Amino acid sequence: MPTARRTAEITYIGVRHHSPACARLVREVVRRLRPAYVLVEGPADFSARLGELLLGHDLPIAIFSHYRDEARVHASWSPFCAYSPEWVAINEGRACGAEVRFIDLPAWHPALAGRRNRYADADERYAEVNERLCRSFAVDNSDTLWDHMFEGAGEEAAGGAESAAMDSLEERLAAYFDLVRGESEAGPDDTEREAYMARWVRAAAADADGRPVVVVTGGFHRAAVRRLVEGGDADPDGGWPEVPLPPEGAIGGSYLVPYSFERLDAFTGYQSGMPSPEYYQRLWEGGPAAAAAGLTEIVVNRLRKRRQPVSTADLIAARTLTDGLARLRGHHAPARTDLLDGLVAALVTDDLEQRLPWTSRGPLAPGAHPAVAEMVAALSGDRVGRLRPGTPxxxxxxxxxxxxxxxxxxxxxxxxxxxxxxxxxxxxxxxxxxxxxxxxxxxxxxxxxxxxxxxxxxxxxxxxxxxxxxxxxxxxxxxxxxxxxxxxxxxxxxxxxxxxxxxxxxxxxxxxxxxxxxxxxxxxxxxxxxxxxxxxxxxxxxxLGVTLGLWRHDRLLGTAGSPLFGRVVAGCVTRVLWLVEGMRGGPAAADPPRLHALAATRDALLHAAAPLGLDRDAALAVAARVSASTDAPPDLRGAAFGLGWSLGQAGDPVRALLGAAQPQTIGDWLAGLFALARDEVFAEEEGREPSADGEGGEDANGRGVLAVLDGLIVRMSEEDFLIALPALRQAFEFFPPREREAIAKRLLERRGQRGSGRALLRADRDPMLVAAGRALEEKVDRLLAAEGLAAAGAVHGYRETS
Structure with a gap:
C-alpha cells in the first residue's frame, strides 16, 4: 500500500456505531500503533473545536448541528457515549499524542440532508445480507446477529491471548463489512462523503512522515474509502482538504448538547447503533457476565417497586436460565438476548399477546406486558449527560x-x-x-x-x-x-x-x-x-373566529387592531363568501362548521367592515343569490337568508320559510337561519302577541317565523313529522337554554294553556321514539280503514307539545 510519496501505514477500522466490541478494537489498535494521525468519521468543521469534547463532560453527549436557508431547514446530531468507537478514537488518539481530526462533510452539507443523525446506518442497505446471516445463525434480527458474531470478543481471551482475540475480531469485522458493501448499493450522497474522507486520509498519510495513520469510519464506508485512497493521488498542492463553508445567507452552527440513553435506545425510536444502551455500558465497563448479573438485579428491583412479586427463587431461576441459554446458543457468557429471554422465562407466567420486543427492531409497541416493559426500561437505562460548566x-x-x-x-x-x-x-x-x-x-x-x-x-x-x-x-x-x-x-x-x-x-x-x-x-x-x-x-x-376575536377584543395580549390579524380577517371573509356561493347539492344534513364560518363572517361584516375595508354590499349580494338558489344546500340557503337579515337586508323570512317547507329540508334550512339570525328571530317572536289559534291559522300574513313554523308542523302527517324531527331538534340547539324555554312558553300561550316552558322541554320520553310510535299508529289506522275494519283514527296531541 505505501508509495514513494506516501509511506505511512494506514489501518482502516470499520465500526458499528455505539458498539463496545468495536470500541475495544479501536482502543487496542491505537494503543498498539501509537499513530501520527487518528482520523474519525465526524463533521470536519468541528475539528478545530475538538477540545470542547474533552472538557470532562458526563456522557452521553452529542454534537448538535443546525442549518437554515431560504430552501431548507436541517438539524442533526452526532452522539457519543463511553463505548462509541469514535469517542474512544478521539480520547485514545489524544492520549498517545496523535493528531485527531474529523474527516466527514459538515452536517449542513446536502450529502447529509436526509439524516437527522450522522451515525444512523441505513439498515435497509444491509437487509439482504443480514437476513441471510440471521437464517444461517438461527437468530431473530440484526441486533441479535451482531451480538452473536462480535460482542464479547476478547472476553474469551485470557492473559496474552487478548491480542489474538482482537486480531480475530478485526478480521471478522472486515469480512462482515466487506460482505455488506459488496452486496449493497451506495448512493451519490455516500460516494460524495467517501471521496471527501479519502482526501483527508491521503493528506494525512503524506504528512505522517512514515508513522501509522488510523482511520475509523462506519463499516459501510471502510472498503470504499480504502479503495479510493489506494487508487488515487494526493492533492496537487499537497495540502489538507478545505472544509466546506455554508452558502452565503445561510444560518448554521454546531454546539455540544447533553444527550441521554433514552434518546440512544432503539426501543424509543433511535435507529442507529445499538439498542439497550445501559446493557452495553455495563458490557463495556465489566464484560458480559457482569452486565448480565447487574442488570438481573436491577430488573428484579424495578419489578418489586412496581409491586410485582419476585422471590429469591425467581432470581436464581432467572440467572440459571440465562446461563443455560447462553451455553445452548454457544456463547461464552450471556449475551443481551440470553439475559432478556432468561428473565422472561423465569418472571413472566402470563400468556404474552405480543412478540417479545427484542425479536425485532424499533419502538416498544403499546400494550407490552408490564414485566417486559420493565426489562426493556432497565436495559435502556436512565443516564443523562451533563456538560461541564463553561461549555460554549x-x-x-x-x-x-x-x-x-x-x-x-x-x-x-x-x-x-x-x-x-x-x-x-x-x-x-x-x-x-x-x-x-x-x-x-x-x-x-x-x-x-x-x-x-x-x-x-x-x-x-x-x-x-x-x-x-x-x-x-x-x-x-x-x-x-x-x-x-x-x-x-x-x-x-x-x-x-x-x-x-x-x-x-x-x-x-x-x-x-x-x-x-x-x-x-x-x-x-x-x-x-x-x-x-x-x-x-x-x-x-x-x-376567522379566533382572529376576529383577538383583533376586536384582545387588550390583554396586545393584538387588538393587529395589522396581521386584520389581514387574516379580510382574507377569510372573502374566501368564505366565494366558497359559499360555489357550493351545490341537494338535501343534506346541516353542517355546523360551515354555519359557524358564515356566522363568523357575519360578525366580521358587522364589526370590522369599515376599518378593514370589507365589501358589505358584495356580501349582501352573495347572500341574496345563495338564499334564492335551488341548487345550494338547504342549511346554506337558510344561513344566507339569515346573513342578509342580520345585516339589515330587506326580505320576508316567512315567505322564505314557506319556500323551504318540505319535511326533508325544513330543519336544515332553519338550522342555517338560526345560526346566522337567531337574535332577529327571537326578537321578532318576543315582539308579537301570541295568537289564540291553537292550530297556527291558515293565513301566514303578518305572523312571525316561529308562529308560522308552528302551523306548518301541526299540519304535517306523522310520517313527515318523523322525517323532519331530527333536523328540527338540531336547528333549535342554536338557541341557548333560556331562549328555548321562552319559545316553549310562547308555544303554550299560543294554545291558551298555562304551564312551565322548562317543564315542556323536559319530556320524560325520547321525542324520536314517541314520534316513531305515532307514525306507526297512523299507518296502522290507514291500513285498518282501507280494509274496512275501523275508521282511521285521528292523530292529535303530541306535536302540539313537542
Missing part, C-alpha cells in the same frame, strides 16, 4: 436563563400569572415562548383559549429537569433570543400547516400568546396565501 452554548441559552431568573420562573411548582399587569403579561409571554419552542418543564394548566374570553390569569406548572438544557441548546438554532426563536418556530409551523387553516388558527393564537403576532412579514404572506387557497369552510371559520 448558543446565545438563546443565556437569554432564557436570564429571563427565567429575572421573572422568578426558574423554580419548581405552581405559578399563577396575572395578565392584566405588565409584569404578568411579560411572564406569560416568556412561558409561552418556551412552550412553543418545546422546552420541557413548562405546562400551562389553564388560561384563555381564544383571546375573547374574560380570563385574566393563567396557571402554569414548572418542573426543571435534566432535559431542559439540551432542548434550549437545540432551540438556539431558531434565534438568539426567546422572542426571535419563538417567531421563527411559528413561521415554520405556518409553512408546515400549508392550506390546513385549522392548524393556522392555532398558530395565530400562539403568536398572540407569545407577543410576536406582527414580527414576520413572511408569516403574513404565507397565511394570506393559505387562506386564498383554502377549500374547507369549517377550518376557515375557525381561523
Amino acid at each position: 452554548a448558543p446565545p438563546l441559552v443565556a437569554d432564557a436563563i436570564n429571563e427565567l431568573e429575572l421573572l422568578k420562573l426558574d423554580g419548581a411548582g405552581e405559578v399563577t400569572v396575572r395578565l392584566a399587569d405588565d409584569k404578568g403579561l411579560r411572564r406569560s409571554r416568556v412561558l409561552h415562548r418556551l412552550r412553543v419552542l418545546g422546552i420541557p418543564g413548562f405546562t400551562r394548566v389553564s388560561g384563555p383559549d381564544t383571546g375573547a374570553e374574560p380570563v385574566l390569569e393563567e396557571r402554569w406548572t414548572l418542573a426543571p429537569g435534566d432535559h431542559r438544557l439540551p432542548a434550549l441548546i437545540e432551540a438556539g438554532a431558531y434565534g438568539a433570543s426567546l422572542l426571535d426563536a419563538a417567531a421563527a418556530v411559528l413561521e415554520e409551523k405556518v409553512l408546515q400547516a400549508g392550506s390546513d387553516v385549522g392548524r393556522l388558527a392555532s398558530v395565530l393564537f400562539d403568536a398572540a400568546l407569545c407577543g410576536c403576532a406582527d414580527l414576520s412579514d413572511r408569516i403574513a404572506e404565507t397565511i394570506a396565501a393559505a387562506i386564498a387557497g383554502a377549500s374547507e369552510l369549517g377550518g376557515l371559520g375557525e381561523v
